[in-house]
Amino acid sequence: MPGENLSRDEAHERAALLSVDGYEVALDLRSAVGESTEAVRTFRSVTTIRFRRTGEGDTTFADLVAPSVTSVTLNGRELDPAVVFDGARITLDGLADENVLVVDAQCAYSRTGEGLHRFVDPEDGEVYLYTQYEPADARRVYANFEQPDLKAPYRFEVTAPDAWTVWSNGAGERGADGVWRFAETAPISTYITCVVAGPYHxxxxxxxxxxxxxxxxxxxxxxxxxxxxxxxxxxxxxxxxxxxxxxxxxxxxxxxxxxxxxxxxxxxxxxxxxxxxxxxxxxxxxxxxxxxxxxxxxxxxxxxxxxxxxxxxxxxxxxxxxxxxxxxxxxxxxxxxxxxxxxxxxxxxxxxxxxxxxxxxxxxxxxxxxxxxxxxxxxxxxxxxxxxxxxxxxxxxxxxxxxxxxxxxxxxxxxxxxxxx
Ligand SMILES: [Zn+2]
Missing domain, CATH: 1.10.390.10 (Neutral Protease Domain 2)
Structure with a gap:
């Protein structure tokens, strides 16, 4: 996949250009259970990244490895996913000093332990999910700047099947609307963010x-x-x-x-x-x-x-x-x-x-x-x-x-x- 192999030089350049104020990530994991007619079982992932320009230049990219992107909005401006998304990166130009990027995508459940792994227990048919990202697989679950030095606080929210419990880095609670919301994290790297969901004991x-x-x-x-x-x-x-x-x-x-x-x-x-x-x-x-x-x-x-x-x-x-x-x-x-x-x-x-x-x-x-x-x-x-x-x-x-x-x-x-x- 073009752009999947981020280089050290690219990461250094990006860190010199921008700093990240925060992420809000909303995942809808209700598709994890039940029949699926799709060739690849997917879930909806909506990410908002607030970041600021700290260096010279007005072009960069975000990372996302996903089957499809529904929409990309940068500072209120709609970008055409067919133009800016190549399967692994989202090209961003016309950066302002302060930026808000919103990416709405369909991401794939994993069977290889990379990204959001989906396991079906052969004993009782229950479905269990967990994420594993190191070094760079958070981008299989949400759009981000996938390098350890661009730390930021995260707010995760997850919609899950009714009978499930969901965990993340911060403490979480299920709201009256059925959505799990998690305490904002301290500034951390992408590769150590985490979601665990299912009928776990x-x-x-x-x-x-x-x-x-x-x-x-x-x-x-x-x-x-x-x-x-x-x-x-x-x-x-x-x-x-x-x-x-x-x-x-x-x-x-x-x-x-x-x-x-x-x-x-x-x-x-x-x-x-x-x-x-x-x-x-x-x-x-x-x-x-x-x-x-x-x-x-x-x-x-x-x-x-x-x-x-x-x-x-x-x-x-x-x-x-x-x-x-x-x-x-x-x-x-x-x-x-x-x-x-x-x-x-x-x-x-x-x-x-x-x-x-x-x-x-x-x-x-x-x-x-x-x-x-x-x-x-x-x-x-x-x-x-x-x-x-x-x-x-x-x-x-x-x-x-x-x-x-x-x-x-x-x-x-x-x-x-x-x-x-
Ligand atoms: Zn270790």
Whole structure:
């Protein structure tokens, strides 16, 4: 598809030209259930982007990968979708200092885990949806500027089948008109926005500590409810919040904290602020080893570390993916050893994560921890043993060299200095 492979140069140019004041995204997901006569099952997505020009020039583009666009309006001016939309980008010209872009589109449900994934449970026929975007699949669900450095606050609203519950990054409520509306997010990147919808089995708890109170939720599909040990998930979650609040001196900044265990997931987990998603393979249907529980706890804490490393402070472009993944990988084992029952987690790190890094480092595909990522195709290849485990091993050496207190003091200053940047 022309324009689907955003380059680093294009992203830098766009970031120099504009800044985003906010998104409003309205999704209608009622088409997820029932019969569909369409060859590709689609849903309506209406996005309003308020953005301002901060550099020279009056032409740019928005990203959207969708089967069809119904209308595009820029500052009240109707643009012809047949002219400005090529399947992956919307060309925008005649930018003013302050701009309002409205895009009304039909987006496709995904069967590949990219964008808005739609799963039909073969056991009971129920439909479950969730989104997965990293590095650049939010544009399959709503029109946007798909690059990590163009952060903005989001307001999502979702119309869904009556029997469903819908979750997003912010806390949500179903209005009298049946529409789910979600609290505006802090300024975040496109790739960590999230929607989860369906008849999920949902368990709640609360984390309390001094003035801090964080509503906790955990969910899975109904068919797995009888196996779901949410108690252990919440135990590790609370131990993690204790640890990160003790050491980061920056209160968890994203409101509530939901954790969804979802079907047909391509990866281990994803750190969407306030709405973390995990593979449902972490719900154990029988007796498993202690190592399996340790792996799950490590993933819970890895994602939680991302709330600070990655979500609060974020790399400008994918070259510096290690700035979040190496830190989260390190923090997973670090917090596991200090705050949970898995006190020997560094042994697991050495035997498992670090061995993965050694293997990756002997392949022709090895690369510096800070990688040269020219475009999104490069970015997709960078989620590997070098970026995660070798980087984490280097950080472990840094902590040994600089000392734990100096290292954490550096992190604390970094969060305060670069929050939401
Ligand atoms: Zn990660």
């Amino acid at each position: 949902y368990v709640t708890d609360t984390y309390r500590r001094g003035d801090v109170e964080i509503p906790l939720g955990a969910m899975c599909r109904k068919g797995l409810a009888k196996h779901f040990d949410a108690d252990d998930v919440f135990l590790v979650t609370k131990q993690g919040f204790d640890f990160f609040h003790d050491n980061f001196d920056y209160p968890y900044p994203f409101g509530k904290y939901d954790q969804a265990f979802v079907p047909e997931y391509n990866l281990g987990a994803m750190e969407n602020p306030g709405m973390v998603t995990f593979t449902e393979e972490y719900i154990y249907r029988g007796k498993v080893t202690r190592a399996a529980y340790e792996r799950r706890a490590n993933t819970i804490l890895h994602e939680m570390a991302h709330m600070w490393f990655g979500d609060l402070v974020t790399m400008v472009w994918w070259d510096d993916l290690w700035l979040k993944e190496s830190f989260a990988d390190f923090m997973g084992s670090f917090s596991l050893a200090e705050a949970t029952r898995f006190t020997d987690s560094w042994v697991t790190f050495a035997n498992n994560r670090k061995a993965w890094a050694y293997r990756a480092d002997q392949l022709p595909s090895t690369h510096p921890v800070t990688a040269d990522i020219r475009d999104l195709e490069d970015a997709k290849l960078n989620f590997d043993g070098i970026t995660y485990a070798k980087g984490a091993s280097v950080l472990k050496q840094l902590v040994a060299y600089a000392g734990r207190d100096a290292f954490l003091e550096g992190a604390r200053r970094y969060f305060k200095r670069h929050a939401y940047g």
